Amino acid sequence: MANRVVIIGSGIAGLSAAIGLQAQGIEVKLFEKGKGPRTAGVGVNLAPNALWALDRLGIGHLVRQVGKAFNEFIIYSDNGKQISSQPFDFLPDSMYAVHRLDLLRILHDQVKPGTIQYGMEYTSFEQNENGVSVSFADGTQVHADYALFADGAGSDCRTKLRPSAPLRVAKYTCWQGVTSADEPFDNRYLLSETMGPKGRFGICPLANGQIYWYACINGTYNEEQIAKFGVQDLLEHFGEFHAPIPEVIRKTMPQDMVHNDIFDLPAKHKFAFNRILLLGDAAHPITPNLGQGACQALEDAAVLMHLIKCYSDMTLEEVFVLFEKKRLMKIKLLTQIAWSIGNVSQWSNPLFCTLRNLGMQYSPPFLYKQQFKYMSEVR
Numbered sequence: 001m002a003n004r005v006v007i008i009g010s011g012i013a014g015l016s017a018a019i020g021l022q023a024q025g026i027e028v029k030l031f032e033k034g035k036g037p038r039t040a041g042v043g044v045n046l047a048p049n050a051l052w053a054l055d056r057l058g059i060g061h062l063v064r065q066v067g068k069a070f071n072e073f074i075i076y077s078d079n080g081k082q083i084s085s086q087p088f089d090f091l092p093d094s095m096y097a098v099h100r101l102d103l104l105r106i107l108h109d110q111v112k113p114g115t116i117q118y119g120m121e122y123t124s125f126e127q128n129e130n131g132v133s134v135s136f137a138d139g140t141q142v143h144a145d146y147a148l149f150a151d152g153a154g155s156d157c158r159t160k161l162r163p164s165a166p167l168r169v170a171k172y173t174c175w176q177g178v179t180s181a182d183e184p185f186d187n188r189y190l191l192s193e194t195m196g197p198k199g200r201f202g203i204c205p206l207a208n209g210q211i212y213w214y215a216c217i218n219g220t221y222n223e224e225q226i227a228k229f230g231v232q233d234l235l236e237h238f239g240e241f242h243a244p245i246p247e248v249i250r251k252t253m254p255q256d257m258v259h260n261d262i263f264d265l266p267a268k269h270k271f272a273f274n275r276i277l278l279l280g281d282a283a284h285p286i287t288p289n290l291g292q293g294a295c296q297a298l299e300d301a302a303v304l305m306h307l308i309k310c311y312s313d314m315t316l317e318e319v320f321v322l323f324e325k326k327r328l329m330k331i332k333l334l335t336q337i338a339w340s341i342g343n344v345s346q347w348s349n350p351l352f353c354t355l356r357n358l359g360m361q362y363s364p365p366f367l368y369k370q371q372f373k374y375m376s377e378v379r
């Protein structure tokens with residue numbers, strides 16, 4: 001297959017897809033609107049399916065080196081009582097917490113030099129039976145045989161191709177941050193999530209003595225008050241949560257915190273549009289309650305690479321259709337599970353919270369095991 005492919009977006013999806021395609025001998029050009037590689041970021045949890053995908057792309061060992069492995073996830077109530085402990089020893093690999101900038105750097109370094117052009121914001125695209133043309137804000141036009149759009153949850157390409165499939169906005173928003181852990185590294189810093197009527201607070205130790213944390217707070221999309229939160233506001237909100245949560249917040253520098261609204265695409269998933277394929281959040285934004293968005297982006301890249309290799313007699317347009325068929329069911333199911341978990345986890349009625357916590361405490365382990373197994377397997 002002598003194909004030229006344009007990729008839009010140098011996030012986890014775009015970079016990993018570029019690695020996969022180049023491994024199959026395909027000529028790739030990647031365009032990113034940012035001025036250079038990202039310089040800010042927090043943490044990301046990678047489940048075994050992500051490590052499977054990274055192994056297929058030939059870089060799993062590099063990510064394991066910079067990640068911190070976990071074999072257990074603990075859930076606490078806001079007063080510090082342990083609700084459940086979920087060991088991962090039945091999974092094919094550990095869970096890894098990684099600094100996003102480390103992951104992006106590893107992906108970036110595997111892409112062939114000269115592939116990525118920064119400062120290139122696409123504004124429109126067109127396709128016909130001969131190929132795809134993409135136009136950029138600076139007036140440049142690029143022609144290729146195929147185009148992969150990995151331009152994130154707000155994808156302009158998806159919005160144009162699927163105007164009737166709007167994003168679904170969650171009724172909570174999320175602050176994330178990175179700070180350093182106290183020495184010696186002690187077991188107050190385990191992979192954990194704490195739930196209470198005021199929201200959720202997750203702690204994920206990273207490999208280099210840092211702590212990645214996230215805080216989900218009930219609030220509407222674009223709610224200015226929460227979006228403007230600083231360390232002090234978060235401390236007031238989560239100040240009564242058990243140790244070490246207030247301390248972790250207090251130690252975080254304002255420049256190491258980011259705020260995100262939360263949304264997904266609940267239905268009408270479609271990834272393949274003739275010579276165009278959507279990947280990552282552009283194709284399937286998912287709420288972060290399963291920690292699977294980036295994992296699914298990596299799965300996209302590895303599955304696409306595998307299909308191109310196995311069906312080398314097919315056109316890429318035909319492979320895109322196979323890709324969609326293979327990926328749709330898992331994406332739909334995970335999107336729905338993540339949405340439901342988010343809603344229940346953000347209950348603010350203290351009675352409902354107590355009942356939920358009891359339910360989790362006494363639910364049979366096979367329930368969460370099934371969920372994690374499904375997530376971790378790539379069919």
Ligand SMILES: Cc1cc2nc3c(=O)[nH]c(=O)nc-3n(C[C@H](O)[C@H](O)[C@H](O)COP(=O)(O)OP(=O)(O)OC[C@H]3O[C@@H](n4cnc5c(N)ncnc54)[C@H](O)[C@@H]3O)c2cc1C
Pocket residue numbers: 008009010011012013014031032033034043044045046120121122123150151152153156174176214260261262279280281282288290291292293294295296297
């Ligand atoms: C609070 C929170 C916590 C999360 N935690 C986890 C987790 O623990 N584990 C996990 O697996 N996932 C997690 N996720 C999800 C994960 O962050 C995303 O799924 C993942 O980053 C998506 O990567 P992407 O490459 O598809 O999109 P993005 O990272 O959004 O990248 C899109 C790229 O496209 C570029 N772009 C956009 N428009 C244009 C344009 N017009 N022209 C050129 N370039 C353009 C952007 O600049 C950007 O670089 C979390 C998400 C949130 C919000």
